[in-house]
Amino acid sequence: MLGPQSTFVMYDEEFKRINFLIEKLLRESNSKVIFLVDKNGQLIAATGETEHLDTTSLASLTAGNIAATGGLAKLIGEKEFSILFHEGEKDNLHISIIGTRVILVIIFDQRSSLGLVRLRVKKASNELAAIFDELAKKAESETKPGQGESPFAEITDDDIDNLFS
Amino acid sequence: MSFINYASREINCKIVYYGPGLCGKTTNLQYIFNKTAEEAKGKMISLATETERTLFFDFLPLALGEIRGFKVRFHLYTVPGQVFYDASRKLILKGVDGLVFVADSQDERLDANIESMENLQDNLEEQGMKLEELPFVMQYNKMDLPNLTPTEELSKLLNPRKVPEFTASAVTGDGVFETLKAVAKLILIDLKKGAGS
Ligand SMILES: Nc1nc2c(ncn2[C@@H]2O[C@H](COP(=O)(O)OP(=O)(O)OP(=O)(O)O)[C@@H](O)[C@H]2O)c(=O)[nH]1
Ligand SMILES: [Mg+2]
Numbered sequence: 001m002l003g004p005q006s007t008f009v010m011y012d013e014e015f016k017r018i019n020f021l022i023e024k025l026l027r028e029s030n031s032k033v034i035f036l037v038d039k040n041g042q043l044i045a046a047t048g049e050t051e052h053l054d055t056t057s058l059a060s061l062t063a064g065n066i067a068a069t070g071g072l073a074k075l076i077g078e079k080e081f082s083i084l085f086h087e088g089e090k091d092n093l094h095i096s097i098i099g100t101r102v103i104l105v106i107i108f109d110q111r112s113s114l115g116l117v118r119l120r121v122k123k124a125s126n127e128l129a130a131i132f133d134e135l136a137k138k139a140e141s142e143t144k145p146g147q148g149e150s151p152f153a154e155i156t157d158d159d160i161d162n163l164f165s
Numbered sequence: 166m167s168f169i170n171y172a173s174r175e176i177n178c179k180i181v182y183y184g185p186g187l188c189g190k191t192t193n194l195q196y197i198f199n200k201t202a203e204e205a206k207g208k209m210i211s212l213a214t215e216t217e218r219t220l221f222f223d224f225l226p227l228a229l230g231e232i233r234g235f236k237v238r239f240h241l242y243t244v245p246g247q248v249f250y251d252a253s254r255k256l257i258l259k260g261v262d263g264l265v266f267v268a269d270s271q272d273e274r275l276d277a278n279i280e281s282m283e284n285l286q287d288n289l290e291e292q293g294m295k296l297e298e299l300p301f302v303m304q305y306n307k308m309d310l311p312n313l314t315p316t317e318e319l320s321k322l323l324n325p326r327k328v329p330e331f332t333a334s335a336v337t338g339d340g341v342f343e344t345l346k347a348v349a350k351l352i353l354i355d356l357k358k359g360a361g362s
Contacts, residue, residue, distance in 0.1 A: 060240065155233065
């Protein structure tokens, strides 16, 4: 399977299916915001009331949080804590792990409940996990050597220098 | 592990600043944050102790521009340098695409530099990575201070493979962007070769 250094690739088709699923989850769980983050802290997708949210920071801190609790889990002999729940005065945070490398984060308030969120997450998780599995397989088959499809195959030194000008 | 998103035409790469306690990792990021245009940066997050020592990590997202129609983003992280935060350092290293080792050039920190470099290699190895296979640059920081180990000697001890190396003073900003640019370049060259996949 995927080594620690494998690139995480997202394609149009799967991106659409993922967004469709989290929008559905948003409606069915009555939540405010949903986002998906990879375990390294990179935002994969987000939906809901995200305009006033710093999703980049949220993504990085969520990954840090999962990494830290994962470290704690190992120390006490658990593989991982698959669900984290943080209760606030108005908003609550439900964090769960999908497959092996993706984190699902849901922000909800009193219009929903932990029970409802849990229930909806369970079903959506399986569907999302299936897509991420497909993605991993697809990325693997498309990055086999000799298939110079990468948009970066033709990067020049100038392109790189221009980034910093 | 870089993240290439063909749907939103973005590519994200993770750069980690490593080095002994107080060598100036956080100061590097602060300088970059202060000198980067508003539209090219996100918020800088520092999870630090009351005395401003890094507790878990600093995080600075940069979106410098586009290459071939892809928005290129770099996520900069620092590790906590203090010896006893090793568990956290290991977590931050996960999925790293490029590394900067910030050495503290002050004489009395020579041993700390060497120890930190060995710690970096151990921690990478534990996760199945090798320093030699990663985009990697060296920075000799605090050049503005007296009592320095000569740079040639630091280089001999810390950089036997002669990866790109830079003298710097993170407080004044000397060498800070040169260092960042060098590691970013190595990462992009790596992507080009498809080595990152
Ligand atoms: N004179 C001088 N001081 C520096 C330089 N770089 C950093 N410092 C100072 O060194 C101290 C520690 O810097 P930090 O950037 O917090 O060090 P760090 O590597 O992040 O330390 P940890 O978070 O403990 O790992 C601060 O007081 C900085 O102002 C430099 O180039 N010259
Ligand atoms: Mg620091």
